[in-house]
Each structure stands twice: as C-alpha cells, then as structure tokens.
Amino acid sequence: xxxxxxxxxxxxxxxxxxxxxxxxxxxxxxxxxxxxxxxxxxxxxxxxxxxxxxxxxxxxxxxxxxxxxxxxxxxxxxxxxxxxxxxxxxxxxxxxxxxxxxxxxxxxxxxxxxxxxxxxxxxxxxxxxxxxxxxxxxxxxxxxxxxxxxxxxxxxxxxxxxxxxxxxxxxxxxxxxxxxxxxxxxxxxxxxxxxxxxxxxxxxxxxxxxxxxxxxxxxxxxxxxxxxxxxxxxxxxxxxxxxxxxxxxxxxxxxxxxxxxxxxxxxxxxxxxxxxxxxxxxxxxxxxxxxxxxxxxxxxxxxxxxxxxxxxxxxxxxxxxxxxxxxxxxxxxxxxxxxxxxxxxxxxxxxxxxxxxxxxxxxxxxxxxxxxx
Amino acid sequence: xxxxxxxxxxxxxxxxxxxxxxxxxxxxxxxxxxxxxxxxxxxxxxxxxxxxxxxxxxxxxxxxxxxxxxxxxxxxxxxxxxxxxxxxxxxxxxxxxxxxxxxxxxxxxxxxxxxxxxxxxxxxxxxxxxxxxxxxxxxxxxxxxxxxxxxxxxxxxxxxxxxxxxxxxxxxxxxxxxxxxxxxxxxxxxxxxxxxxxxxxxxxxxxxxxxxxxxxxxxxxxxxxxxxxxxxxxxxxxxxxxxxxxxxxxxxxxxxxxxxxxxxxxxxxxxxxxxxxxxxxxxxxxxxxxxxxxxxxxxxxxxxxxxxxxxxxxxxxxxxxxxxxxxxxxxxxxxxxxxxxxxxxxxxxxxxxxxxxxxxxxxxxxxxxxxxxxxxxxxxxxxxxxxxxxxxxxxxxxxxxxxxxxxxxxxxxxxxxxxxxxxxxxxxxxxxxxxxxxxxx
Numbered sequence: 001x002x003x004x005x006x007x008x009x010x011x012x013x014x015x016x017x018x019x020x021x022x023x024x025x026x027x028x029x030x031x032x033x034x035x036x037x038x039x040x041x042x043x044x045x046x047x048x049x050x051x052x053x054x055x056x057x058x059x060x061x062x063x064x065x066x067x068x069x070x071x072x073x074x075x076x077x078x079x080x081x082x083x084x085x086x087x088x089x090x091x092x093x094x095x096x097x098x099x100x101x102x103x104x105x106x107x108x109x110x111x112x113x114x115x116x117x118x119x120x121x122x123x124x125x126x127x128x129x130x131x132x133x134x135x136x137x138x139x140x141x142x143x144x145x146x147x148x149x150x151x152x153x154x155x156x157x158x159x160x161x162x163x164x165x166x167x168x169x170x171x172x173x174x175x176x177x178x179x180x181x182x183x184x185x186x187x188x189x190x191x192x193x194x195x196x197x198x199x200x201x202x203x204x205x206x207x208x209x210x211x212x213x214x215x216x217x218x219x220x221x222x223x224x225x226x227x228x229x230x231x232x233x234x235x236x237x238x239x240x241x242x243x244x245x246x247x248x249x250x251x252x253x254x255x256x257x258x259x260x261x262x263x264x265x266x267x268x269x270x271x272x273x274x275x276x277x278x279x280x281x282x283x284x285x286x287x288x289x290x291x292x293x294x295x296x297x298x299x300x301x302x303x304x305x306x307x308x309x310x311x312x313x314x315x316x317x318x319x320x321x322x323x324x325x326x327x328x329x330x331x332x333x334x335x336x337x338x339x340x341x342x343x344x345x346x347x348x349x350x351x352x353x354x355x356x357x358x359x360x361x362x363x364x365x366x367x368x369x370x371x372x373x
Numbered sequence: 374x375x376x377x378x379x380x381x382x383x384x385x386x387x388x389x390x391x392x393x394x395x396x397x398x399x400x401x402x403x404x405x406x407x408x409x410x411x412x413x414x415x416x417x418x419x420x421x422x423x424x425x426x427x428x429x430x431x432x433x434x435x436x437x438x439x440x441x442x443x444x445x446x447x448x449x450x451x452x453x454x455x456x457x458x459x460x461x462x463x464x465x466x467x468x469x470x471x472x473x474x475x476x477x478x479x480x481x482x483x484x485x486x487x488x489x490x491x492x493x494x495x496x497x498x499x500x501x502x503x504x505x506x507x508x509x510x511x512x513x514x515x516x517x518x519x520x521x522x523x524x525x526x527x528x529x530x531x532x533x534x535x536x537x538x539x540x541x542x543x544x545x546x547x548x549x550x551x552x553x554x555x556x557x558x559x560x561x562x563x564x565x566x567x568x569x570x571x572x573x574x575x576x577x578x579x580x581x582x583x584x585x586x587x588x589x590x591x592x593x594x595x596x597x598x599x600x601x602x603x604x605x606x607x608x609x610x611x612x613x614x615x616x617x618x619x620x621x622x623x624x625x626x627x628x629x630x631x632x633x634x635x636x637x638x639x640x641x642x643x644x645x646x647x648x649x650x651x652x653x654x655x656x657x658x659x660x661x662x663x664x665x666x667x668x669x670x671x672x673x674x675x676x677x678x679x680x681x682x683x684x685x686x687x688x689x690x691x692x693x694x695x696x697x698x699x700x701x702x703x704x705x706x707x708x709x710x711x712x713x714x715x716x717x718x719x720x721x722x723x724x725x726x727x728x729x730x731x732x733x734x735x736x737x738x739x740x741x742x743x744x745x746x747x748x749x750x751x752x753x754x755x756x757x758x759x760x761x762x763x764x765x766x767x768x769x770x771x772x773x774x775x776x777x778x779x780x781x782x783x784x785x786x787x788x789x790x791x792x793x794x795x796x797x798x799x800x801x802x803x804x805x806x807x808x809x810x811x812x813x814x
Contacts, residue, residue, distance in 0.1 A: 094714040
C-alpha cells in the first residue's frame with residue numbers, strides 16, 4: 001500500500017511539474033467561460049435559447065459518411081446561430097428510443113435523426129412532443145405510404161443521388177479504356193442502390209449517344225445478380241466482392257456504402273492494374289488523402305449543407321416541415337472536381353458532363369429513381 | 374441432499390472419498406484444478422468484492438471523465454498559477470457527469486412532476502429486464518462450471534423465433550404472447566443445447582463452440598432478414614422485420630407513458646425460480662456438484678454429460694426469454710440483426726458482478742440497466758462519450774475476475790492461507806485433499 005501511495009505521489013508530482021510551465025489566462029478571458037454553469041453551455045450560449053441536437057445511427061459520428069456530414073452541418077449551424085448543441089451516439093437500434101428521449105429531456109428544440117433506421121422511433125418521439133421540431137435524414141418518415149410524413153413536425157431530408165451518379169456513370173464510361181465499369185454496394189437499401197442505378201443509367205446514356213457498348217458490372221438493375229458485401233464494414237467480404245468486380249476487367253469502380261471503399265482500394269492495389277475509384281457522399285479526395293492517387297471523382301450527397309440549412313431555418317423560427325429533396329438543381333447532390341485526374345480525362349468529355357448536368361436540371365434528360373417525381 | 378446449504382464451501386470432493394483405483398484415469402491434473410479454482414472464485418465473488426469493484430470502477434471512470442474534459446485540460450496547463458481553476462473544472466466535469474447519470478437512470482429532478490421525473494427509473498428497469506434474464510442464464514452456467522459466452526447467438530436465435538411468432542401468426546391476445554415467449558425460450562435453449570451436447574459428447578470446449586455459434590446465428594439472421602418471404606417486412610428492401618402484432622406484446626405495466634413492460638415481472642419470477650432451483654432442488658444441487666468438481670460428481674453417481682446438456686439448455690432458455698423481451702417488449706416496431714444489443718456479453722458481467730447468485734444478478738442487472746439509461750443522458754447533457762460507461766463496466770469485470778486469474782497464472786497462493794508444505798507441493802491453496810492426492814500421483 002505504501003509503495004502504491006508513493007507511486008501515485010510521484011506521478012502526480014511529475015504531472016504537476018509539467019503543468020507548472022503554463023500560465024493562467026487573463027481573468028477577463030475566463031470570466032465568460034467560467035461564469036456559465038456547465039461546459040456544454042459555455043461560449044456563445046447566452047445568445048439564444050434554441051438548442052439543436054443530433055442523434056446518430058449505429059455508425060457513429062466518425063463514419064466519414066452520412067452521420068459525420070450531418071453532424072458537421074448541424075454543429076456548424078448551432079455555432080453560427082449561437083445556439084446550444086448536444087449530440088448522442090447510438091450503439092445499436094435498441095438505443096434509439098432512449099437517446100431521443102434523453103434529448104427531449106435535455107430541452108432540445110430541434111432534433112436531427114440521422115438515417116432511415118431511426119425513422120419509426122423519430123415518428124413516435126415527434127408525435128409525443130408536438131412542440132419540438134425534427135429533421136430526419138435519408139427517410140421520408142412515411143411508414144403507411146400515404147405520401148405524407150407520419151408526424152407534422154418532421155422535416156425529411158432526401159437526396160436524389162441518382163442524378164449525380166448519372167453524371168459519374170457518363171464520365172466513367174467515357175474514361176474507361178477497357179469498355180467495362182463496375183460497382184458494388186453494402187446492402188441493398190434503396191439509399192444504396194439509388195447510386196448504383198443512376199450510375200448504370202449514365203453509362204447507358206453514354207452508350208446511346210455515342211453508339212458505344214460500355215458494360216456495367218455489379219449492378220443488373222435489380223438486387224438479383226448484383227454485387228453486395230452484406231454490410232458496411234471494410235472487411236474481407238468487402239474486399240472479395242471488390243476483387244470479383246475487378247476480375248471482370250473493369251477499370252473504373254464505384255463502391256457504395258461508407259467505409260467499403262477502403263476494401264476496394266486494397267483490392268485495386270492487389271490487382272496491380274490501373275483502376276480509377278469513384279467516391280460517394282463526401283469528396284473522397286479531401287476526406288481520405290490516401291485515396292488521392294485513385295479517385296476519379298466523387299458523387300456528392302451534401303448532407304452537411306442541407307442539415308445546416310434546415311437547422312439554421314429552424315433556429316431563426318422558420319422551420320418548414322416540407323420534405324427536402326436534394327437534386328442537381330438545388331445543389332443538394334453533385335459531382336466533385338477531378339483533382340489528380342484532370343489531366344487524364346479528355347476535356348471534351350468534361351464539357352459533355354457539364355452540359356449533361358444542365359440538361360438534367362432543365363429536364364431534357366430524365367434520370368429514374370424512387371425519388372424522382 | 375436437496376436442501377444443502379447454498380453457501381456451503383465444503384467441496385463435494387470432501388464428502389465422497391475417491392477410490393484409489395479410479396484416480397489413475399479420472400483424477401484431474403494440478404493445472405486443471407488450479408484453473409477450475411480460479412474460475413470458481415471469479416464467478417462466485419462475495420458481495421463485498423462486487424461493491425468494491427463497482428466503487429473502484431466508478432472512481433476510475435471519474436478520472437477518465439476529468440482527464441478527457443477539455444476545460445480540465447485547459448486549466449491543467451496553468452495548474453500552479455491558479456490551482457482552483459483545475460479543481461473546480463474537475464468538480465464540474467465529474468459532478469456534472471454523475472448528476473446526468475442520476476438524472477437519466479434514477480430520477481429526473483428537473484422534471485415538473487413526479488410522474489415525469491420517475492420515467493428514467495422505469496427506463497432503467499426496462500433495460501435491466503433482459504440483462505437480469507440473460508445474467509441468470511450465464512450465472513446458471515457458471516454454477517454448473519460452464520462458461521456460456523454465446524449469449525449473443527442465443528439472443529438472436531430467440532429474437533428470430535419469438536419475433537416470427539409475434540408478427541406472422543394470428544392468435545388471441547395472451548395466448549399469442551405466451552406462444553411467442555415460449556418459442557423464444559425454446560430457440561435459445563436449443564441454440565445453447567448444441568454447445569452443451571458438443572461439450573458433453575465430444576469434449577469440445579463450450580467457449581469456442583458458443584462463440585462460433587454467435588457468428589452462425591448472426592449470419593443466419595442476416596440472411597433471413599434480407600430474404601423476402603422469410604423475416605423481412607413485405608414491401609421493404611431494408612433488412613428489418615415487420616412490427617409485432619399487438620396481441621403478442623408484453624403489456625405495459627404503468628401505461629404508455631412508461632416503457633416498463635410485463636417482461637420485468639417475468640425477470641423477477643425467473644430470479645425466484647432460479648434461486649429455488651439452485652438452492653432447494655435436486656437438479657440445482659447436481660448442477661453445482663458438476664460445477665465444483667465434475668470428477669467427484671461422477672464418482673458420486675451424477676451423469677455429468679447429461680447435466681452439462683441440461684445446464685446449457687436451461688441457460689439458453691433464460692437467455693431466450695431475454696431475447697423475447699427485446700422484440701416483444703422493447704423494440705416492437707420490427708428489428709434488425711443488432712437486436713441483441715450486446716446483452717449477451719453484458720450478461721457475463723452481470724453474472725460476475727452478481728456473484729452468480731440470483732439475487733445478486735437482480736441487483737447487478739438493475740445497476741447495468743441504470744448505466745445504459747443514464748449513459749444516454751450523460752452524452753446528451755455533458756457530451757461525455759458513451760464509451761466511458763463501457764469502460765466502467767469493463768473495469769468492474771477486471772476488478773472481479775482479474776485477482777483469481779492472476780493468481781492462477783503465476784501460481785500465487787490465495788491470500789490469508791499460509792503456504793504449508795502440502796500446499797506448496799500441490800501449488801494450490803485450495804483445501805481439497807483428494808485433488809492433491811491426484812496431483813501427486
């Protein structure tokens with residue numbers, strides 16, 4: 001026991017000796033922070049009694065995908081509004097009801113639920129707390145399919161990513177020297193297959209206008225016969241699936257589903273061939289520097305922008321429960337710059353993609369998806 | 374025999390003299406005895422050790438909360454210039470964290486009325502329900518000398534069975550619930566029974582088999598959920614079942630305002646039944662005999678293989694009841710392949726903390742239910758990562774299970790026993806004469 005006490009004392013002394021080097025900040029500087037009762041409400045908190053809160057699905061806020069983007073958008077909006085902010089991460093679906101309830105008890109005014117998995121619980125919480133506002137990402141909160149959200153105080157944020165994927169498909173078809181491009185997904189959720197389907201439509205459109213026959217591997221237009229890893233983990237299964245797609249001779253690959261792009265990168269390295277990668281959700285070139293030599297482009301799903309807008313509107317008292325659908329027209333979805341591939345892609349092709357984007361916006365070219373009206 | 378004292382520490386071996394001719398084949402080796410002793414000590418800790426472990430773990434948790442708090446880190450930078458800053462920052466961080474834990478787990482003192490304020494406690498009991506049931510299952514295994522680490526697989530198998538009955542059948546209220554609950558228990562029992570049978574008749578270690586069965590259950594359920602016409606909700610592409618029918622749900626105990634459902638009564642009932650089974654019944658006594666010393670049990674005329682299978686079946690049935698409460702009480706809107714929510718593993722901690730005693734498991738289950746409910750509020754109000762709660766839980770296991778394990782690894786004597794010559798030669802302090810004889814032979 002004596003030894004233990006002396007060990008603790010010694011380590012404490014070392015810690016304090018290290019701490020001795022610092023000097024206290026001016027009183028005036030700390031007055032603002034220490035004057036407020038708790039750490040979470042320090043800073044600019046006094047400016048507003050609005051409180052924006054966010055609850056993740058099982059992926060967590062560091063998933064480099066939709067949880068993270070929505071989190072960044074919501075947090076930024078809260079900071080800019082001078083509002084309070086709270087977050088809760090879920091470990092599994094059995095946490096959802098309690099996590100929503102905690103946020104209600106913490107006096108949140110607006111709760112952002114990330115992902116369709118939270119849909120049912122968000123509807124329940126929204127009906128129990130009609131004076132609160134909810135933003136639900138990636139789901140229409142319409143379990144009875146009547147075309148309306150099941151609670152009047154939920155704003156769904158949806159993304160017609162097929163439009164952006166269409167552009168990526170067209171670009172990939174034009175870029176491919178092998179005449180074959182590939183894709184695979186995590187699980188056959190509608191929010192995953194919408195990417196794959198838009199991509200396929202883009203390739204087909206390229207074939208039609210150019211009279212070519214670029215093939216799409218990994219997505220047949222329906223779940224049957226298409227490539228899925230069965231989950232959203234960058235594991236062996238994901239790498240196998242990527243390898244299977246690569247082995248069919250593709251030189252562009254689009255992995256859809258959070259971190260499974262990492263498995264695709266591994267598979268590309270193993271194959272030793274020159275294969276370009278297309279990212280999803282965020283601009284992969286920026287979020288993961290290790291991908292930079294491989295990324296042709298990324299299909300952007302700007303959840304950070306739209307969650308920022310929705311939270312900001314609510315914070316200013318103009319919450320609008322109408323469903324938001326991100327499109328090329330309103331900039332909710334898009335295609336990232338080519339970065340390193342700028343020199344490798346024919347400028348004429350780049351111009352065609354830009355024109356195509358305008359044609360989709362103008363309605364001259366239509367992209368089919370479950371969100372397209 | 375059937376009224377043997379629950380806390381009897383006299384090893385079964387002492388009661389039954391082992392005939393010398395049996396020792397050549399059946400006697401356990403020194404090593405085996407040492408490990409079994411460590412297992413027994415780790416899984417039957419006294420309540421004082423349990424409470425001490427909780428207190429130590431909470432203290433360690435406080436240190437971690439303080440160290441990771443940005444305000445504390447900032448104030449630590451100039452500790453000598455103004456130490457009061459750091460002390461108050463620590464106070465705020467740790468005090469705020471445990472205040473939030475209390476608010477989320479016991480009573481929300483910020484609420485306007487008692488009915489709303491007591492809601493967190495009801496939530497804690499709701500989370501405790503499957504932990505108590507699964508904890509009892511694991512504890513029962515411990516008492517029979519079995520380490521059932523397959524709670525996840527048994528939860529998933531039972532959730533699939535109970536859920537399938539819950540949404541696919543049309544039965545009158547009451548009967549529907551009963552059928553669904555029984556289906557879950559049977560599925561859990563069979564899933565664990567596979568491991569029990571393999572252990573009894575081939576000697577395959579139950580830890581390995583139950584872990585592997587976890588994967589089998591997970592991927593089987595994932596397949597069932599992703600295949601239309603099986604467990605997947607019709608008209609949906611998501612791997613999720615349809616909602617349960619109302620007739621199959623556990624009724625809410627105190628109205629819709631509270632999450633607490635009748636599954637909690639089942640858990641309380643199970644505590645009583647398992648207490649009676651272990652301390653008042655012949656079956657429970659033979660389980661414990663096998664757990665204390667299978668060799669002696671066999672000599673005394675117990676069919677060890679049969680008891681192993683029976684204990685695994687009972688353990689799995691209890692965990693199956695836990696799986697049933699998840700789908701028929703907590704997540705009634707349809708479930709996916711994470712319906713087990715880690716309870717299969719948390720149950721091991723609950724059983725350890727409860728010293729494998731039914732009443733201890735009840736207390737430990739409620740404590741962990743409170744951690745789970747309060748952890749969410751800690752995140753929401755203080756921004757403390759949910760992992761802190763996980764760390765506290767893991768430290769509890771460490772403090773309880775580590776001392777006997779470390780002693781077993783380094784062949785250290787049990788404190789409080791003098792290393793006599795006899796103990797030294799056997800390298801084991803446990804006063805089990807027949808074992809030592811076996812070791813020397």
